[in-house]
Structure formats: structure tokens, C-alpha cells
Amino acid sequence: MAKFRDFIGAFLVAAVIAHFSMAPPVRAEGIKAVASIAPVHSLLAAVMEGAGWPRLLVAGGSSPHAYALKPSAAWALAEAQVVFWVGPGLERFLVKPLSALPRRVMAVELATAEGVKTRRFRDAGGTDPHVWLDPRNAAAMTRIMVIVLANADPANAALYRRNGAALLARLGELEAKISQTLEPVTGVSYLTFHDAFGYFEDRFGLRSAGAVAVAAARPPGAKRISALRRLIRTGKIPCVFTEPEFEPALARTLIEGTKARIGILDPLGAGLTPGPGLYADLMRGLARSLKRCLKGGP
Numbered sequence: 030m031a032k033f034r035d036f037i038g039a040f041l042v043a044a045v046i047a048h049f050s051m052a053p054p055v056r057a058e059g060i061k062a063v064a065s066i067a068p069v070h071s072l073l074a075a076v077m078e079g080a081g082w083p084r085l086l087v088a089g090g091s092s093p094h095a096y097a098l099k100p101s102a103a104w105a106l107a108e109a110q111v112v113f114w115v116g117p118g119l120e121r122f123l124v125k126p127l128s129a130l131p132r133r134v135m136a137v138e139l140a141t142a143e144g145v146k147t148r149r150f151r152d153a154g155g156t157d158p159h160v161w162l163d164p165r166n167a168a169a170m171t172r173i174m175v176i177v178l179a180n181a182d183p184a185n186a187a188l189y190r191r192n193g194a195a196l197l198a199r200l201g202e203l204e205a206k207i208s209q210t211l212e213p214v215t216g217v218s219y220l221t222f223h224d225a226f227g228y229f230e231d232r233f234g235l236r237s238a239g240a241v242a243v244a245a246a247r248p249p250g251a252k253r254i255s256a257l258r259r260l261i262r263t264g265k266i267p268c269v270f271t272e273p274e275f276e277p278a279l280a281r282t283l284i285e286g287t288k289a290r291i292g293i294l295d296p297l298g299a300g301l302t303p304g305p306g307l308y309a310d311l312m313r314g315l316a317r318s319l320k321r322c323l324k325g326g327p
Contacts, residue, residue, distance in 0.1 A: 060182040063105050065114035065123060066093055067298040068161040069139065069170070071307035073113055075196045076174045078305055080185040084109070086123075090299035092274050093120045109134055111181055113174065116140035118158035137177055144169030148231065150224050151239065159296055162315075163228035164204040167308065171196050203309050208233055210316040214323040219268040220257065220283075222275055225296050229315060238266055241279065254283065261289050268292050268322040273299040292322030 062083040064070035070085040084105040116138045160166045175193035179186035215234045224240040270292045271280045298311040
């Protein structure tokens with residue numbers, strides 16, 4: 030099924046490119062940029078503010094792990110001058126469509142960009158693609174965006190640099206405020222649904238006891254569930270966190286008969302309005318959810 034979705038995505042992009050090759054040339058107004066997911070789009074929108082608005086591919090509560098490219102998204106890719114994505118570890122649906130784009134379109138893989146630090150999944154192996162959840166990685170991504178946009182659109186280069194500098198200052202302030210928010214709960218253990226928050230946990234010194242599922246697409250077996258229930262019954266795990274895209278029934282099963290609570294962590298900003306402010310809102314939301322559930326307060 031995944032291969033079929035990739036084929037359809039590549040076919041759509043190729044069809045759109047063929048259309049544009051036959052159409053009369055149209056003068057573009059401003060740079061046309063595309064971002065794969067909402068956190069990346071937020072950083073890009075902040076850098077581009079005053080010069081244009083980037084297109085977001087995966088909006089709302091959709092997961093990039095299971096996303097299928099829509100015709101409207103294929104049009105956006107074909108029209109783009111630059112595409113920012115995390116990489117094939119997260120947006121596999123983009124691998125073939127991006128390879129079908131003409132050379133004039135620059136695709137920037139942020140997970141491998143200069144200054145972005147990566148980690149490995151604890152249990153599943155492989156590189157964790159959720160790089161944006163470390164604000165210092167977000168800063169490195171911002172620097173890359175400024176360089177790429179300034180080179181692609183020299184007329185607005187000074188604006189991109191000013192916006193980038195302002196965003197970097199805000200990211201530094203954001204990191205300091207989140208550290209302060211989480212300081213009371215850094216020694217408290219908890220479980221997440223899957224190992225998506227390691228960058229956030231490492232940056233802010235949090236103490237995750239592990240993930241319920243080894244991989245997001247592979248639910249835990251009976252043996253794993255039994256072991257987790259035993260762990261929760263010890264009273265050392267006050268919270269089990271799920272995510273907006275996953276049904277919380279499993280979390281309820283795990284905590285049944287215990288004093289543990291259920292919290293929600295959203296790594297993508299599913300319920301937030303896309304735009305320059307989404308990234309900070311997303312990160313502050315993670316901090317608030319963790320503190321509220323781990324402390325047991327309102």
C-alpha cells in the first residue's frame with residue numbers, strides 16, 4: 030500500500046510538471062516555498078514574514094507517517110522554488126514526488142542540515158526524525174532557511190536575515206522559559222505512547238521511563254502490556270501520555286485500577302493554527318501538559 034501511495038504521488042507530480050511545461054510562462058510574484066509539516070511551516074513562515082506565505086502540505090491532525098499526497102499538494106510542489114522537509118524517516122510519502130521535480134526546485138532535508146543534532150530511537154533503532162522538538166535544532170533549521178531563502182530570493186535577503194535573527198532570539202527565550210516551567214518535574218518518570226519526544230526530553234532533562242509502543246504503527250503485544258501494567262502498579266509512573274492521533278483506549282487499559290493519570294502530548298500541533306506562532310505554542314503546550322499531569326495539578 031505504501032508503495033502504491035508513493036507511485037500515485039510521483040504520478041501526480043509528473044502530470045503537473047507536464048502541464049506546466051506546455052503552459053505559457055507566467056511571471057512569479059515572490060518566492061514560492063513549501064513546508065512538509067506544521068512545525069517546519071511555522072519556522073519558515075516566521076522567516077518569510079513580510080515577503081510571502083509558505084504552503085503547508087500536512088495540515089491538521091494528519092500524520093506524516095501515513096499521509097498520501099493530494100492533487101493540490103502535487104500542484105504546490107510543482108510550482109515551488111524550494112521545499113523544506115524533515116527527511117524520509119518522517120515524510121516517506123515525499124521521497125518519490127521530490128525526485129520527480131525539475132532541478133530548479135530545491136528540496137532541503139532539514140534532519141541532515143548543518144547544525145541539526147540527531148539521536149537514535151531507544152528501542153526501535155534508527156534515527157529519530159522528530160528533530161524540531163529540540164529548540165536548538167529549530168534554531169539550526171532557521172539558519173538554514175535564512176541561507177536558502179536569501180540565495181533563492183536576493184531581493185528579500187535582508188528581510189529574511191532580520192526575521193531569522195528575531196526568531197533565533199525568541200527561540201532562546203522559549204528554551205529558557207520551558208526549562209523554568211519543567212524544573213519541578215524533571216525527576217518524575219512517565220510513559221509516552223511512542224518514542225517521539227526524545228529530543229524534548231534530552232534538552233530539558235526529563236525522565237521518560239520508555240514508550241508503550243516500540244513504533245507508532247505497531248501496537249504493543251499482550252506481553253508488553255502486562256509488563257507495563259506491572260510497572261505502573263508500582264506507583265512510580267504517575268502519567269501515561271497519548272497523542273491526538275491515537276485512540277486513548279490503550280492508555281486507559283494500562284492505568285485501570287491505579288492512581289496513574291492520562292495526559293496528551295502533541296508533537297505536531299494538530300489543534301493549533303498554522304503560522305509563525307505555532308512552533309512556540311506547540312513547545313509551550315508540551316511543557317504545560319507534562320507539568321500538569323506529572324504534578325497532578327489543574
